[in-house]
Structures are given as C-alpha cells and as structure tokens.
Amino acid sequence: MTDKFQAPRGFHDILNSDIKKFRRITHVCRELLESHGFEEIILPVVEFAQLFEKSIGEATDIVQKEMFVFTDRKGRKLALRPEGTAGTVRAYIQNRLYAFKPYHKLFYEGPMFRYERPQAGRYRQFHQIGAEIFGVSDPLADLELILLIGEILNRLEIEAVIEINSLGCKKCRPAYRASLVNYLHTVAGNLCDVCLERKDRNPLRVLDCKEKTCKEAIVSAPKSVDFLCQECSEHYRKLKAYLQETNLAYRENHLLVRGLDYYTRTVFEAVSDKLDTTLIAGGRYDYLVEEFGGPPTPALGFAVGVERLMLLIDSPLKDYSFYLIIPFGEVHSYALKVAEQFKGTGRRVEISYRKGGLKKQLEFANKVKADYVVIVGEREMKEGKVTLKDMKSGQQETLSFEEIQSFLRC
Numbered sequence: 007m008t009d010k011f012q013a014p015r016g017f018h019d020i021l022n023s024d025i026k027k028f029r030r031i032t033h034v035c036r037e038l039l040e041s042h043g044f045e046e047i048i049l050p051v052v053e054f055a056q057l058f059e060k061s062i063g064e065a066t067d068i069v070q071k072e073m074f075v076f077t078d079r080k081g082r083k084l085a086l087r088p089e090g091t092a093g094t095v096r097a098y099i100q101n102r103l104y105a106f107k108p109y110h111k112l113f114y115e116g117p118m119f120r121y122e123r124p125q126a127g128r129y130r131q132f133h134q135i136g137a138e139i140f141g142v143s144d145p146l147a148d149l150e151l152i153l154l155i156g157e158i159l160n161r162l163e164i165e166a167v168i169e170i171n172s173l174g175c176k177k178c179r180p181a182y183r184a185s186l187v188n189y190l191h192t193v194a195g196n197l198c199d200v201c202l203e204r205k206d207r208n209p210l211r212v213l214d215c216k217e218k219t220c221k222e223a224i225v226s227a228p229k230s231v232d233f234l235c236q237e238c239s240e241h242y243r244k245l246k247a248y249l250q251e252t253n254l255a256y257r258e259n260h261l262l263v264r265g266l267d268y269y270t271r272t273v274f275e276a277v278s279d280k281l282d283t284t285l286i287a288g289g290r291y292d293y294l295v296e297e298f299g300g301p302p303t304p305a306l307g308f309a310v311g312v313e314r315l316m317l318l319i320d321s322p323l324k325d326y327s328f329y330l331i332i333p334f335g336e337v338h339s340y341a342l343k344v345a346e347q348f349k350g351t352g353r354r355v356e357i358s359y360r361k362g363g364l365k366k367q368l369e370f371a372n373k374v375k376a377d378y379v380v381i382v383g384e385r386e387m388k389e390g391k392v393t394l395k396d397m398k399s400g401q402q403e404t405l406s407f408e409e410i411q412s413f414l415r416c
C-alpha cells in the first residue's frame with residue numbers, strides 16, 4: 007500500500023479493544039456530568055480562526071504553531087477547533103443563553119485538532135470531553151469541578167494527582183508578570199532557546215518548560231499566589247478551605263500555568279506520574295465571555311483527554327455474554343424467532359452469516375469469541391427447540407424456549 011492510503015501523521019483509527027476503553031471513558035464522564043446537571047451541547051468542528059486566536063492567545067503555541075487553518079471558497083479564515091472552550095463561549099453568547107437562566111452548566115464531547123509532534127498519548131486529532139460553567143464566581147463551582155475530576159479518575163481507577171494554583175486576575179496579574187519577566191532576565195543565560203524568546207512575549211509558559219536547564223532556572227521564580235489581590239486571595243483561600251473539608255487528595259503547584267491565555271484565578275490539572283503528562287485540565291476564565299461581546303460572566307471548566315486516559319485503563323467494560331446462532335438448512339425465520347428469545351436479556355445475540363459445516367462454524371464462533379453457540383437445524387425447528395453449546399466447557403444440551411428463558415434468568 008502506498009502512503010497515499012494511510013491516515014495522515016497524528017491521525018489514528020480507534021478500534022478493537024480500544025473502542026471499549028474509549029466508550030467506557032465517555033460513558034463514565036457523561037454519566038457523571040449529567041448527574042451533576044450539565045447539559046450537552048454539540049459544537050461545530052470548524053470555527054472562524056479568529057475565535058481561537060483571540061481566546062487562546064496570539065502568543066500561545068496552539069495559535070502560533072498548532073492550528074489547522076484554511077480558507078474557505080470565499081476567502082474566510084477558518085480553523086479546525088483545537089479545543090472546546092472558545093466554541094462553547096461563542097455558542098453561549100450567540101444563543102443568548104445568559105438571557106434564560108442565571109447560570110449554565112454545559113458539556114461537550116468530540117474530536118479536537120492540534121498540529122503537534124505525535125507521540126504516545128499526543129495526536130493531531132484527539133478527543134476531549136469538556137465541562138463548562140457560566141455565571142458562577144463562587145469558589146464552590148471550582149470545588150465542584152475539581153471533585154468531578156477526582157470522581158472521574160476514581161471511577162476509572164486511574165492514579166493521578168490533582169494540582170491547583172491561582173493565576174490572579176486583570177488587577178493583580180500585571181504585577182506578577184512584570185516581576186516574573188524581571189526574574190527571567192536574571193536567569194536568561196540558563197534558558198533554552200524557546201524560553202529565551204518566550205520570556206517577554208509569554209513569560210508564564212517558561213514555568214512549564216520541560217528542559218532541564220529551564221526547570222532549574224525557575225526554582226526561585228516569583229509565585230503568582232504571592233501577588234494575588236484581596237479578592238483573588240480570598241477566592242483561593244476559600245477554595246482550599248472547601249477542599250480541606252473533602253477527602254480529595256490534591257497538591258498546590260505554584261508553577262502550574264496553562265498553555266492557553268484565557269485563564270484567571272484558579273487553574274487545575276490531573277497529572278499522571280506514570281505518563282508524565284496531563285490527563286485532565288482546566289480553570290477559570292472570568293473575562294472571556296465579556297471579551298467576546300457577552301455580558302460580564304465569570305466562567306470555568308475543564309477538559310478530559312480521552313486518549314490520555316485510554317493509556318491508563320486496562321479493564322474495558324465487561325462484555326455481554328455473546329450467543330452466536332448457527333442456522334443449518336432452511337430455518338431462517340425460526341432462527342429469527344430464537345434470536346427474539348434473547349431480546350431485552352442483556353445478552354449479545356447474532357445470527358451467523360458464515361456458510362459451511364459445523365466444524366467451520368465452531369471455528370468461526372471461537373474466532374469471534376462467542377461464549378455460546380445456539381445451533382438451529384431442521385430437527386430443532388421441528389421440535390421447537392435449540393441446541394445450546396457452552397464454548398468454554400464444550401457441554402451442550404437441547405432446550406425448549408421456556409428452558410432458554412429460565413437458563414437466561416440464572
């Protein structure tokens with residue numbers, strides 16, 4: 007096969023047992039979010055590129071290097087969405103959701119696109135499940151999201167640490183930024199080339215650099231929490247007090263900054279030591295709605311990276327037991343009647359399309375991992391029965407419809 011027929015680099019198929027992991031993750035997240043009153047929103051995959059440039063930030067890696075941007079037939083600049091928050095904010099304003107309720111809790115799921123260097127758990131098309139709350143400034147909302155992240159990890163039996171930090175607001179961030187830039191100038195000789203260039207443009211990102219020399223250089227960097235204004239400080243203090251009252255394990259990470267510019271106050275991430283990567287991430291973005299022309303609306307959210315979690319779960323959803331009906335002869339409508347017996351019993355049942363004798367059929371049943379085969383021949387049809395064979399033990403017995411029903415009940 008030529009390269010022409012391979013998926014582009016960083017784009018991947020999800021199949022076989024990975025599908026079960028994928029579905030398990032989305033199922034757990036959706037169930038939790040819905041039970042917390044989040045309503046689903048289905049967002050377009052394409053938006054005007056400017057939406058992301060303005061919200062995520064012109065100087066960020068995502069906007070500078072990672073967006074899939076194209077022009078449409080009328081010359082408009084569009085982008086495949088690199089994340090879901092900007093689109094949700096756009097939809098919140100465009101649909102005037104603020105006019106209907108004092109606050110909104112929304113969630114979305116779907117593919118996101120970033121032109122990154124692919125590696126394990128990092129793709130150019132990946133999937134997120136995101137949750138956003140609009141209209142709540144109370145740190146109780148921050149608490150709800152952090153606890154939800156804890157619960158998602160718990161239900162999926164994933165070991166990860168939840169880290170939190172506060173980045174302050176428009177009032178207090180400038181002083182912190184200035185102090186950080188000053189500091190970075192004093193250690194400029196130890197910064198990598200990327201950070202040297204970043205230190206004035208996007209200084210907070212230097213704190214996030216994975217290069218050893220940069221990590222060492224920023225050990226004594228000023229901390230955002232030391233610059234918080236009265237309101238931000240109070241918000242952060244309350245959040246930590248609420249967290250103390252729960253039994254959620256979390257830690258403060260004063261170097262935690264995010265790769266997107268819209269954050270204010272609380273930011274949080276669930277990180278896995280095993281993978282040395284972020285699994286779930288989010289925070290507050292109290293100005294974004296207003297910046298896009300909506301009313302002043304404090305907001306916050308997080309997004310789960312589905313492929314990242316897939317690397318850490320190894321117990322796919324328990325399968326339904328699988329019954330493969332093997333028809334022999336002119337018994338098709340009888341086979342359909344037999345299949346009816348399994349409906350609504352929580353079993354998977356299929357009529358085999360495989361042609362051939364019993365040996366071939368049983369080989370096929372093994373290949374598709376059937377737990378039982380249900381043999382339906384002309385003799386069975388005449389007697390109104392089936393032959394049920396347990397593929398594990400090899401035992402088989404002939405059962406009437408009533409006997410099938412009582413077998414399925416145990």
Ligand code: HAM
Pocket residue numbers: 088089090091120122127128129130131132133134136137138265266284285286287288289290306307308309310311312313314
């Ligand atoms: P983010 O940290 O850019 O935040 O992405 C969230 C999660 O998506 C990451 O923690 C990671 O699990 C996953 N992810 C990101 N890039 C990739 C990739 N190339 N391949 C695989 N997985 C990836 C956001 O996107 C924000 N919108 C989160 C948010 C929602 N903040 C507030 N509300």
